[in-house]
Amino acid sequence: MALAVDWELRLQLEGTSHDPMYRRVAQAIAVDIRCGRLPAGTVLPGTRRLAQTLGIHRNTALAAYRELAGEGFIDTRPGLGTFVVERQGTDEPTPLTAARHRVPRTAPYRLRTPSGALIRRRPHPPGTLVLSHLPAPSEVPGVALARAYRGALRRRADDVLDYAQRYDSGAPFGHPRLRRALAQMLARTRGLMATAEDVLVTTGSQMALYLVALALVEPGDVIAVEGLGYRPVWEAFRFAGAVVVPVGVDREGLCVEELRALTERTAVRAVYVTPHHQHPTGVTLTPPRRRALLELATAHDMAVIEDDYDCQFEYGGRTIRPLASIDPQGRVIYVGSLSKVLAPGLRIGYAVAPNSVLELMAERRCFIDRQGDHALACAVAEMIENGELRRHIGRLHATYRSRRDALAEALQSRLGGAIDFDVPEGGTAVWARVDTGIDVDRWHARAIEHGVVFEPGSSFSLSPGASAHARFGFAGLSVPQLQEAVRRLALALASAEG
Amino acid sequence: MALAVDWELRLQLEGTSHDPMYRRVAQAIAVDIRCGRLPAGTVLPGTRRLAQTLGIHRNTALAAYRELAGEGFIDTRPGLGTFVVERQGTDEPTPLTAARHRVPRTAPYRLRTPSGALIRRRPHPPGTLVLSHLPAPSEVPGVALARAYRGALRRRADDVLDYAQRYDSGAPFGHPRLRRALAQMLARTRGLMATAEDVLVTTGSQMALYLVALALVEPGDVIAVEGLGYRPVWEAFRFAGAVVVPVGVDREGLCVEELRALTERTAVRAVYVTPHHQHPTGVTLTPPRRRALLELATAHDMAVIEDDYDCQFEYGGRTIRPLASIDPQGRVIYVGSLSKVLAPGLRIGYAVAPNSVLELMAERRCFIDRQGDHALACAVAEMIENGELRRHIGRLHATYRSRRDALAEALQSRLGGAIDFDVPEGGTAVWARVDTGIDVDRWHARAIEHGVVFEPGSSFSLSPGASAHARFGFAGLSVPQLQEAVRRLALALASAEG
Numbered sequence: 001m002a003l004a005v006d007w008e009l010r011l012q013l014e015g016t017s018h019d020p021m022y023r024r025v026a027q028a029i030a031v032d033i034r035c036g037r038l039p040a041g042t043v044l045p046g047t048r049r050l051a052q053t054l055g056i057h058r059n060t061a062l063a064a065y066r067e068l069a070g071e072g073f074i075d076t077r078p079g080l081g082t083f084v085v086e087r088q089g090t091d092e093p094t095p096l097t098a099a100r101h102r103v104p105r106t107a108p109y110r111l112r113t114p115s116g117a118l119i120r121r122r123p124h125p126p127g128t129l130v131l132s133h134l135p136a137p138s139e140v141p142g143v144a145l146a147r148a149y150r151g152a153l154r155r156r157a158d159d160v161l162d163y164a165q166r167y168d169s170g171a172p173f174g175h176p177r178l179r180r181a182l183a184q185m186l187a188r189t190r191g192l193m194a195t196a197e198d199v200l201v202t203t204g205s206q207m208a209l210y211l212v213a214l215a216l217v218e219p220g221d222v223i224a225v226e227g228l229g230y231r232p233v234w235e236a237f238r239f240a241g242a243v244v245v246p247v248g249v250d251r252e253g254l255c256v257e258e259l260r261a262l263t264e265r266t267a268v269r270a271v272y273v274t275p276h277h278q279h280p281t282g283v284t285l286t287p288p289r290r291r292a293l294l295e296l297a298t299a300h301d302m303a304v305i306e307d308d309y310d311c312q313f314e315y316g317g318r319t320i321r322p323l324a325s326i327d328p329q330g331r332v333i334y335v336g337s338l339s340k341v342l343a344p345g346l347r348i349g350y351a352v353a354p355n356s357v358l359e360l361m362a363e364r365r366c367f368i369d370r371q372g373d374h375a376l377a378c379a380v381a382e383m384i385e386n387g388e389l390r391r392h393i394g395r396l397h398a399t400y401r402s403r404r405d406a407l408a409e410a411l412q413s414r415l416g417g418a419i420d421f422d423v424p425e426g427g428t429a430v431w432a433r434v435d436t437g438i439d440v441d442r443w444h445a446r447a448i449e450h451g452v453v454f455e456p457g458s459s460f461s462l463s464p465g466a467s468a469h470a471r472f473g474f475a476g477l478s479v480p481q482l483q484e485a486v487r488r489l490a491l492a493l494a495s496a497e498g
Numbered sequence: 499m500a501l502a503v504d505w506e507l508r509l510q511l512e513g514t515s516h517d518p519m520y521r522r523v524a525q526a527i528a529v530d531i532r533c534g535r536l537p538a539g540t541v542l543p544g545t546r547r548l549a550q551t552l553g554i555h556r557n558t559a560l561a562a563y564r565e566l567a568g569e570g571f572i573d574t575r576p577g578l579g580t581f582v583v584e585r586q587g588t589d590e591p592t593p594l595t596a597a598r599h600r601v602p603r604t605a606p607y608r609l610r611t612p613s614g615a616l617i618r619r620r621p622h623p624p625g626t627l628v629l630s631h632l633p634a635p636s637e638v639p640g641v642a643l644a645r646a647y648r649g650a651l652r653r654r655a656d657d658v659l660d661y662a663q664r665y666d667s668g669a670p671f672g673h674p675r676l677r678r679a680l681a682q683m684l685a686r687t688r689g690l691m692a693t694a695e696d697v698l699v700t701t702g703s704q705m706a707l708y709l710v711a712l713a714l715v716e717p718g719d720v721i722a723v724e725g726l727g728y729r730p731v732w733e734a735f736r737f738a739g740a741v742v743v744p745v746g747v748d749r750e751g752l753c754v755e756e757l758r759a760l761t762e763r764t765a766v767r768a769v770y771v772t773p774h775h776q777h778p779t780g781v782t783l784t785p786p787r788r789r790a791l792l793e794l795a796t797a798h799d800m801a802v803i804e805d806d807y808d809c810q811f812e813y814g815g816r817t818i819r820p821l822a823s824i825d826p827q828g829r830v831i832y833v834g835s836l837s838k839v840l841a842p843g844l845r846i847g848y849a850v851a852p853n854s855v856l857e858l859m860a861e862r863r864c865f866i867d868r869q870g871d872h873a874l875a876c877a878v879a880e881m882i883e884n885g886e887l888r889r890h891i892g893r894l895h896a897t898y899r900s901r902r903d904a905l906a907e908a909l910q911s912r913l914g915g916a917i918d919f920d921v922p923e924g925g926t927a928v929w930a931r932v933d934t935g936i937d938v939d940r941w942h943a944r945a946i947e948h949g950v951v952f953e954p955g956s957s958f959s960l961s962p963g964a965s966a967h968a969r970f971g972f973a974g975l976s977v978p979q980l981q982e983a984v985r986r987l988a989l990a991l992a993s994a995e996g
Contacts, residue, residue, distance in 0.1 A: 031824070032785070103696040104828035107852040109799045111713070118670065118861045146648035153640035172616065198601040203701065203867040210866050215609070232868060239865040287530075301607045326529060330602035345872040354605040363616045367737040368708050369701040370730060373871055374843040 021056060022063035029064070033073050033084055040086035044074060117235060129485040130453040133340075133429040133473030139399075140343045141392045144383060152378035171371035172362040174201025174350075178377040181384040182350050190311065191325045192334065192352060200358045202365070203372055205307065205337035205349035209233050209272075212333055212351065213240035215360035216303055221269035223305075224262055226254050228460045230279055233272070233307075242269070246462040253278055253285030256292040263300045270303040275323055277310045277427040280460045280471050284320060284425075294323065297331050308336040312393055315401050316425040330354040338380065340428065340475075341393050347372075348380055400428055403474040403482060410486035411472065418493060419470065428475035434468050439496065441466060446496040452488035519554060520561035527562070531571050531582055538584035542572060615733060627983040628951040631838075631927040631971035637897075638841045639890045642881060650876035669869035670860040672699025672848075676875040679882040680848050688809065689823045690832065690850060698856045700863070701870055703805065703835035703847035707731050707770075710803055710831055710849065711738035713858035719767035721803075722760055724752050726958045728777055731770070731805075740767070744960040751776055751783030754790040761798045768801040773821055775808045775925040778958045778969050782818055782923075792821065795829050806834040810891055813899050814923040828852040836878065838926065838973075839891050845870075846878055898926055901972040901980060908984035909970065916991060917968065926973035932966050937994065939964060941987075944994040950986040 032038045045053065047061040054061070065082060068074045076082045124130065173179065180196035187193060202208040213223070219241035225234060227246035234244045247262060248255040254273050262268060273293070275285035285293070297304050306323045324334035330353070337349040351361065365371075383389040407430060408423045421432035434440050434457075444456040457469030472489075474482055530536045543551065545559040552559070563580060566572045574580045622628065671677065678694040685691060700706040711721070717739035723732060725744035732742045745760060746753040752771050760766060771791070773783035783791070795802050804821045822832035828851070835847040849859065863869075881887045905928060906921045919930035932938050932955075942954040955967030970987075972980055 031819075101826040102691045102693075103822075103850060104826070104852045106828065106854040107801070108796075108827045108829055109801055111854055111858060112716075114857050115861055118857065118864060140651070142651035146644070146651045149647050150644035153638070153644045193600050195600070203870075206865075207867040218610075232864065236865045239862070298606075303605070303607055324601075328599040328602070329606045330604065331606055343873075345869070347867065347869075347871050352601060354602045356604040356609055359612050359616065360609060363613055364737070366616060366730065367704075367734045368866060369705040369845065371843070371845070372701075373845050373874060375841075376871060376874065 022060045023067065025054065025056065025060065025064040026067040029068060030071070030073050038084050040084050042084040043080070044082045044084065046081065124448070124453060125451070128448070128451050128453060129481055129488065130476055131429075131455075131472045131474065131482075131485055132453075132476035133427070133471070134344050134475055135340065135396070136476040137343075139396065139475070141383075141388070144388045144392065145342070145346075145379060148379035148382040148388070149375065151382055152375050171374070172200075172365040173358065174199070174372055175374045175377035175381070178348075178381040178384075181381040183352075185384050185389075186336075186352065190308065191321045193325075194352045197355065198352050198358070200351045200353075200361055200365075201372055201377060202349040202351065203347040203369070204339060204344070205309070205335050206232060206236060207365075207368075208335045208337075208349045208351040208361075209305070209307070210236040210240060211361035211364055212270075212305055212335065212353075212357070213237045213242055214364045215357055216270055217242045218269075222266055224259055224268050224271040225462065226273060226278060227462050228278075228280055228457075229272075229274070229462065231459065234462060237272070244462065247271075249278060249281060249283070251283055252289050253283050254289065254293065256289050256296060259293070260296055263296065263302070268300060268302050270305055271297065272305040272307065273323075274307045274309045276308055276320065277424075279307075279309050280429065280455075280457075280469075281431045282422075282424045282427055282429070287320075290323060290326070294327060294331070298329065302331075304332045306332050306334050308334060310340060310427045311336065312341050313397055313400050313428060314426040315404065324352060333357060338389075341389065341396065342380070346376065346380075348376070400475060403477070403479060404428075404430075406479040407472060407474045407482045407486070410483050414486050414490040415493065429471050429473040432470050432472065434470050436468050438468075438493070439466070440468065440470055443493055443496045444470075447489055447492040450488045450492040450495070452485045452492065454489065520558045521565065523548075523552065523554065523558065523562040524565040527566060528569070528571050536582050538582050540582040541578070542580045542582065544579065622946070622951060623949070626946070626949050626951060627979055627986065628974055629927075629953075629970045629972065629980075629983055630951075630974035631925070631969070632842050632973055633838065633894070634974040635841075637894060637973070639881070639886070642886045642890065643840070643844075643877060646877035646880040646886070647873065649880055650873050669872070670698075670863040671856065672697070672870055673872040673875035673879070676846075676879040676882075679879040681850075683882050683887075684834075684850065688806065689819045691823075692850045695853065696850050696856070698849045698851075698859055698863075699870055699875060700847040700849065701845045701867070702837060702842070703807070703833050704730060704734060705863075706833045706835075706847045706849040706859075707803070707805070708734040708738060709859035709862055710768075710833065710851075710855070711735045711740055712862045713855055714768055714801055715740045716767075720764055722757055722766050722769040723960065724771060724776060725960050726776070726778060726955075727770075727772070727960065729957070732960060735770070742960065745769075747776055747779060747781070749781055750787050751781050752787065752791065754787050754794060757791070758794055761794065761800075766798060766800050768803055769795065770803040770805065771821075772805045772807045774806055774818065775922075777805075777807050778927065778953075778955075779929045780920075780922045780925055780927070785818075788821060788824070792825060792829070796827065800829075802830045804830050804832050806832060808838060808925045809834065810839050811895055811898055811926060812924040813895075813902065822850060831855060836887075839887065839894065840878070844874065844878075846874070898973060901975070901977060902926075902928075904977040905970060905972045905980045905984070908981050912984050912988040913991065927969050927971040930968050930970065932968050934966050936966075936991070937964070938966065938968055941991050941994045942968075945987055945990040948986045948990040948993070950983045950990065952987065 047058055047065060051058040051061040065074065069076065072085060074082055075085050170176065176196055178201050179199040182201070183194040183196050183199050200208070202211065213236060217223070217240050221242050222245050223237050223242040224245050224247050226249045228249050237244050245262060247259045253275060259271060273285065275290065277284060293304065304323060308322050322334060324332040333351060333353040335349070335351050342348065351358065404424065411419065411421065411430065411432070418435050418438060419432040421430050424430055440456045441458060444454065447454060455471040457467030457471070458465065461467050477485060545556055545563060549556040549559040563572065567574065570583060572580055573583050668674065674694055676699050677697040680699070681692040681694050681697050698706070700709065711734060715721070715738050719740050720743050721735050721740040722743050722745050724747045726747050735742050743760060745757045751773060757769060771783065773788065775782060791802065802821060806820050820832060822830040832850040833847070840846065849856065902922065909917065909919065909928065909930070916933050916936060917930040919928050922928060938954045939956060942952065945952060953969040955965030955969070956963065959965050975983060
């Protein structure tokens with residue numbers, strides 16, 4: 001005997017007015033069945049009553065029930081009427097129950113306007129030679145990394161996977177194995193007496209710098225930066241509430257006297273420097289400037305954020321030690337990354353600083369993404385421990401040196417009249433002064449048309465406006481490619497000038 | 499002929515007063531030599547003059563020079579005096595030049611006080627059974643993931659490594675291959691009609707929720723949340739400037755009428771819900787409540803943040819579709835993660851929302867860490883595309899179902915008098931009401947001593963104070979381990995009560 005259930009007919013019609021009514025009614029009923037509002041066994045009203053209640057034609061109601069029966073949602077038996085069937089199987093959406101709407105492009109509520117910082121760039125056409133300071137895919141130690149990653153995942157020992165599993169209180173600092181490996185690496189290569197406890201592992205140096213700013217800055221605090229630098233870092237500082245103020249850079253690095261003058265006008269919370277190879281000019285902050293900077297920082301109670309960008313590739317043979325290694329007070333926060341020696345896409349950065357700073361950074365990291373990828377961390381630690389990373393850097397080093405030489409020669413030969421540069425002692429790019437009669441941005445645009453990309457100086461300047469400089473990276477191209485790239489640069493220049 | 503250079507004797511003594519003076523003087527000179535302040539060939543003052551200038555004993559000066567000569571920094575020749583030697587070789591720190599100071603524990607400048615959110619927990623002793631809702635290491639599909647990762651790194655095709663290399667304007671959204679794979683997965687399993695363009699990949703759902711809050715919230719905006727929930731998410735909302743206000747949860751999920759009352763008292767910017775399996779109670783937001791919530795959100799122009807936490811494990815056979823799939827306006831921001839099906843340490847989360855929201859989220863992501871790990875993204879995409887992930891979920895599903903049954907039986911049998919619970923229809927934990935005469939927090943502490951860990955209800959409550967609830971996860975332990983865990987819980991309870 002059938003039970004006639006008093007089913008409250010309140011259907012929310014799906015679809016749009018372009019869809020046939022029978023289909024919209026069928027969908028609405030299917031949705032209610034699927035979400036449990038109409039459980040299996042529920043007796044549905046007859047087509048006449050359905051049509052009456054909904055204000056539709058009886059044929060429409062019939063067609064709706066036919067659709068539902070066809071997809072196995074309902075069944076009709078003599079004497080029982082039409083009832084909801086028990087559905088077995090998966091939750092695969094059926095044509096009726098799949099959401100009929102796409103995700104709209106705009107949300108209905110108010111939103112702030114995008115800042116436009118996310119520059120949508122069309123991809124370069126195939127065959128474009130990019131004079132990048134970053135390694136090319138062929139440089140990534142993929143085989144070694146994959147092997148180390150597999151090893152990290154396979155080790156059943158708690159210290160790899162179990163740690164990777166649990167939201168541990170130490171997790172925001174990074175996996176202890178990688179913290180330890182990085183500390184040892186930094187002691188060996190940069191003379192920093194750090195232990196694992198002094199290291200925080202982050203998703204690239206970008207995150208490390210963002211966390212540093214979050215830890216140090218009250219809204220409106222001033223962070224002084226080199227006037228030529230890396231825009232995404234300034235944005236992170238601003239995003240953390242800081243006011244970013246540029247200080248000049250000359251052939252000895254940051255102009256400390258200019259910074260001194262700034263400190264006499266306003267309180268400066270921190271100064272951000274790239275003292276090993278200034279980004280992008282490549283100059284090394286000289287020893288007198290280093291002492292003066294640390295003395296000034298002490299006198300005005302400033303933090304010093306040292307980004308040891310690009311410390312792995314040194315061609316001259318003599319490496320200068322980082323500020324952090326001559327800083328017994330703990331005023332320097334040391335930041336670095338493995339982006340240049342692994343791949344920028346692999347996101348391993350680190351900070352070395354007094355624990356009171358790391359603690360604040362880790363707290364904030366917890367809110368942001370809780371922790372990094374610990375399997376990758378163990379894989380990278382493996383590569384540091386077994387010397388694989390050092391060997392890889394050694395090979396890269398030799399490769400980069402010859403590329404540097406080839407690029408310098410080609411630039412001198414084909415563009416010697418238009419540009420002027422010092423052959424860099426380290427790093428992976430040439431920073432060149434461009435003849436003031438040349439419009440660098442126009443050259444840059446014309447170069448893209450000619451199939452070569454370089455970085456115009458204006459992209460590194462905190463102050464807006466044109467710049468009479470250009471950067472040509474050599475990490476991403478082979479020697480023949482570099483020669484071809486310079487040939488195209490020369491063509492593009494002639495075309496821009498003509 | 500020797501040149502006597504007028505060397506400004508301004509040494510910064512290294513080390514501490516515990517180190518012998520001759521050593522501190524030697525170190526200071528070595529540092530100046532190493533950092534280039536005293537270049538090769540510089541003639542140093544004689545020991546008498548050095549002693550006089552520094553105010554030390556002449557023997558001390560002699561000992562200092564002996565130390566420096568011993569390490570090859572200086573040399574003495576008759577008629578030439580003592581001079582700095584050209585040093586060959588690496589930058590390996592020598593005993594003299596290695597930074598003599600460790601990284602201090604505290605920074606010298608002012609810092610705000612840590613919030614204490616980073617709870618330092620001592621690791622549990624080996625053998626402790628943790629009733630976790632997260633998969634154990636043995637559950638992680640390590641072999642498949644390692645294979646997919648190797649495949650992702652080896653493919654020379656630009657779409658994997660090259661993309662991973664460049665800071666591309668699309669990079670903050672995640673690798674397009676994973677965006678596409680996730681969109682297809684969500685269409686298939688959750689009925690969301692999303693395409694790759696509608697998906698943003700993040701470092702876990704934590705980052706997705708943090709970015710959502712950053713995109714939506716002006717300081718002081720209210721986000722309404724379920725009064726029982728996940729603390730790190732509330733902290734992320736607060737950190738983004740929101741005021742977090744709790745709304746009650748009952749057996750039908752979020753109390754929408756209570757939310758309605760709130761909207762009459764104050765403007766509410768967004769409401770955060772876990773409608774599929776409420777975290778932690780496990781209840782599903784009923785269909786009438788779902789409609790009411792969406793209607794209320796429309797009436798008050800609120801955003802709805804749907805965290806589809808725990809949607810992959812359903813034992814009852816009937817899955818309810820997400821709010822986002824019945825939301826043609828685009829009011830719902832849908833967030834999920836693969837933490838429960840891969841490993842929480844592998845950090846793959848995602849958001850599906852109108853592009854105007856994703857754009858704001860991606861902009862902020864850019865400042866925070868620029869992009870995620872694209873090699874991992876491709877590996878995970880591979881596992882989605884080749885069905886490996888689905889097979890893995892299927893295996894887990896069967897495992898979890900039997901673990902659920904075993905845990906429920908053991909709890910009923912040994913603790914039936916003290917606790918009361920519904921066998922969960924989905925997810926990986928049992929949410930139990932505890933007899934009000936029992937102090938749950940004391941039971942929790944005693945349980946740790948007995949070698950078993952569960953989650954007391956108080957850890958999920960936005961309002962402080964004790965809670966008469968407990969959560970027992972079953973994802974991380976085998977059936978025998980679960981039975982043993984419950985045995986220990988019973989012992990601990992008896993001990994806590996006695």
